Amino acid sequence: MDHFGVTSASSDQRIFSTILGRVRVGAFEELLVDWITHDNLPFRIVESERLRRLIEFVGPAYKNKIPSAAVLRSRLRSLYVGAKGAVTEHLKSARGKIHITFDGWTSRHQLSLLGVNCFFVDREWRHRTLLLAIPAICGRHTGDNLANEVAEVLAEWDIQSDRLGYMVLDNASNNNTAMVALGNEFGFEPEERRLRCLGHIIHLAVEKLL
Numbered sequence: 711m712d713h714f715g716v717t718s719a720s721s722d723q724r725i726f727s728t729i730l731g732r733v734r735v736g737a738f739e740e741l742l743v744d745w746i747t748h749d750n751l752p753f754r755i756v757e758s759e760r761l762r763r764l765i766e767f768v769g770p771a772y773k774n775k776i777p778s779a780a781v782l783r784s785r786l787r788s789l790y791v792g793a794k795g796a797v798t799e800h801l802k803s804a805r806g807k808i809h810i811t812f813d814g815w816t817s818r819h820q821l822s823l824l825g826v827n828c829f830f831v832d833r834e835w836r837h838r839t840l841l842l843a844i845p846a847i848c849g850r851h852t853g854d855n856l857a858n859e860v861a862e863v864l865a866e867w868d869i870q871s872d873r874l875g876y877m878v879l880d881n882a883s884n885n886n887t888a889m890v891a892l893g894n895e896f897g898f899e900p901e902e903r904r905l906r907c908l909g910h911i912i913h914l915a916v917e918k919l920l
Contacts (some may be wrong), residue, residue, distance in 0.1 A: 739777050739785050746782065753779035797840065799865055804830035806873025812860055814851050822847040824856060826863045842867055851886025861895050871896040880907045
């Protein structure tokens, strides 16, 4: 310690280096992926010179081992593929129907995505919510295009028509045609299986009032 009773920087560095030196590089990459995806950060943040200097100060053993944005994207894909089997089995444990919600979103860079979520009760009677996929939408956001994307996601996760429950959607007109297309694909009556999003209804009502 110095004369103020504070541990010196070099001592700090040795302590943290000892702790982090025990962490595998693979685990380190997974922790970076977890941080980036949880906080919705760009992958290129790991290429920040300031961040790299900070990591190398805390753990000198990681010098020249800090992954690039491309490596982390690849790691994320591997983690996703590795988790698919467990998630599929978890979906198969649903005690009842698996209910779906989906909605489109366009980024500032005009990247169109479709979020597809599911809801179910597992074998332990716990309510579960899972994000199944966020596929990019090519072309216009027509009901048929949305239905094709949703059908592909359901097929990927082996959610068959006999396990499919209700669908919660907002009041956009393209969702009407999407439900008709999905009803034809999976053999259900669109009006019976569609639930309207209450949040969207309230939003529309408030807009009218204002």
